[in-house]
Amino acid sequence: MSSLAAARADNFYYPPGWRPEKGSINKYQKSHPLGKRAKDIKDGILVVRFEMPFDVWCTHCETHIGKVFNALKDAYTSRGVRYNAKKSKVGMYHTTILYQFELTCATCKGIMIVQNDPEARGYKLVSGIRKKVQVDDIPVGSHDDETIEQLNGPEVGIAKAADPFYRLEHDKKDKEVAKKRSVGLQDLISHQDRLSDQYQTNASLRASFRAEKKTLKRKTDEAHRLNLSIPLVDAHIDDVVASKSVVFKRTRPTKPLKKGILPSKRDPFANFGSTSSSKPSSIPKTIIRQL
Structure with missing residues (x-):
């Protein structure tokens, strides 16, 4: 590293035109140490x-x-x-x-x-x-159904120890709350029991996944057969009935073909070379020239 690069790396480089009476380097260069942030x-x-x-x-x-x-x-x-x-x-x-x-x-x-x-x-x-x-x-007690309840603080325990009547009333309220909670706890326990058999739960989940996978594969194959790049949805009975009831009509009536436009079914060379006609005049002149 050169001496000039080392001086710049250490932030001790002073331009040739700088003088101490002109102030700091940042003031001389009209810049700030923090750059654009400042x-x-x-x-x-x-x-x-x-x-x-x-x-x-x-x-x-x-x-x-x-x-x-x-x-x-x-x-x-x-x-x-x-x-x-x-x-x-x-x-x-x-x-x-x-x-x-x-x-x-x-x-x-x-x-x-x-x-x-x-x-x-x-x-x-x-x-x-x-x-x-x-x-x-959410503040405690802001719900009408009181789904969020506040736990008893230390002041409640001190009041219960000092006043037996307060303890009796408070214990009665605690029993009512416990009775109300027991219904939800029983539902949670029964729900947990249904999920306790891990093998059966896993088997049911995998079976539903297999059925869903087959359905998706069937829809993908149907879309590929129809050369569609969009996912297909299940057909509804109303859509089936509506599609069958559609009658397509021609917007422009077709004109009947005029008589004589269709080519004749007669063979133009049917009488050529026939034994019933022996006159040379019956042979076309173009064929006579070729002969």
Whole structure:
């Protein structure tokens, strides 16, 4: 490596026209250490890589954004979609800086704004974006049928130990809840018993697969016989009846052939050489010349 290349590699290279009174190298070359990411740094905006922390929906085009789908594993990975976001400071929460991230939807080019939320230890969706509701986001007791129940906390145990009447009422409620749950538990147990025989379950599954495979092969052979490149569907009785009831008519009536157009069935050489006629005048003149 030459001395010039080594100096550039160590970031100690100074152009010939630079002087210390002209300021730093970046100021002299009118550049920034962060490059294009800092083109709006004078407005307090820095371009950073922002990874979507959870599944969301773009409100502009209703496109799902979030976890990346891995086609090889046929599942969603934990890595979210990443964007070049414009990061700017918008406020303070005590001593923590509130940052705003401006994203651009890759589908419709709509603007999506996300802010960090130190109070809730998460992120706040400001505009152009909507969070996908997950099971963990549903508050306890928000359902009418109370399908999600909250477990007893330590304060319940302390209250039961201190108040016998409270313990009696609470135990009665627990028995009612257990009775209500027993119906669903019995259904789960019976369903599990039906699947306990692994051999029979596997045999039934393979039989259904074989039948489906034969059906697909029959449809493929039928499409190949008809020279079709589209998949065929099962015939419906209504389609069969409708196809049989169709009567095809000629749009243009055909004109009858005129008399005399058809060639005559008589042999033109039938009388040639006949013994009944001995006159030479009956022989055509063209044949006489040839003879």
